[in-house]
Amino acid sequence: MEKSSSKNIAIFISGRGSNFKSILDHINEINGEIKIVISNKNALGLNYAKEKNIQTLISNDFEKISSIMEELNIDLIVLAGYLKILPKNFVKKFFGKIINIHPSLIPSFCGKNFYGEKVHEAAINRGVRYSGCTTHFVSDVVDGGPIILQKTVEVSQNDTPKTLAEKILIEEHKIIVESVKLFCDDLLTIKGERVIIK
Ligand code: GRF
Numbered sequence: 284m285e286k287s288s289s290k291n292i293a294i295f296i297s298g299r300g301s302n303f304k305s306i307l308d309h310i311n312e313i314n315g316e317i318k319i320v321i322s323n324k325n326a327l328g329l330n331y332a333k334e335k336n337i338q339t340l341i342s343n344d345f346e347k348i349s350s351i352m353e354e355l356n357i358d359l360i361v362l363a364g365y366l367k368i369l370p371k372n373f374v375k376k377f378f379g380k381i382i383n384i385h386p387s388l389i390p391s392f393c394g395k396n397f398y399g400e401k402v403h404e405a406a407i408n409r410g411v412r413y414s415g416c417t418t419h420f421v422s423d424v425v426d427g428g429p430i431i432l433q434k435t436v437e438v439s440q441n442d443t444p445k446t447l448a449e450k451i452l453i454e455e456h457k458i459i460v461e462s463v464k465l466f467c468d469d470l471l472t473i474k475g476e477r478v479i480i481k
Pocket residue numbers: 296297298299300301302303328363364365384385386399452455
């Protein structure tokens with residue numbers, strides 16, 4: 284099989300950036316290069332980029348962000364703990380090129396009001412025995428795009444939103460890397476609401 288060309292990656296973060304860090308730690312296994320890290324605020328995780336001399340930008344101006352994506356020939360945008368909802372025209376323009384990670388088994392506990400510990404609080408209160416995480420392509424429905432990978436985590440009776448978040452985060456770090464790898468090897472195809480992995 285012909286090797287796919289190396290992909291230009293942009294990472295979007297809003298916080299501590301541990302999912303971004305996981306991608307950085309495995310970058311040698313990924314057929315791609317991180318060209319820029321963008322945040323909607325002065326996020327802690329930007330420091331990982333600075334340590335590696337990766338370009339960073341703090342901006343909420345999506346016209347500007349969109350033209351930077353084009354200038355840098357970005358093939359893949361990874362929302363790695365990015366808490367802002369992208370404008371619809373941005374999503375439309377880059378559909379099929381934006382991957383998000385969400386800390387639940389979509390379609391449970393997802394959508395507009397489910398972020399941070401609220402997700403885990405809702406899962407615990409609902410009494411589910413399993414939760415987990417999902418990577419998906421971003422569509423104009425919040426957390427509603429085609430699912431790439433999921434991983435389950437058992438919810439124990441003693442779990443708090445904090446302990447459940449910690450357990451799920453370990454799995455997030457794995458599926459985000461795996462999803463980026465699959466994308467960069469041209470192994471993902473969107474078919475309607477589904478993702479086919481070659
Ligand atoms: C993760 O749980 C992610 O799924 C959620 O926010 C958290 C971000 O963590 N959207 P980090 O910034 O990657 O450490």
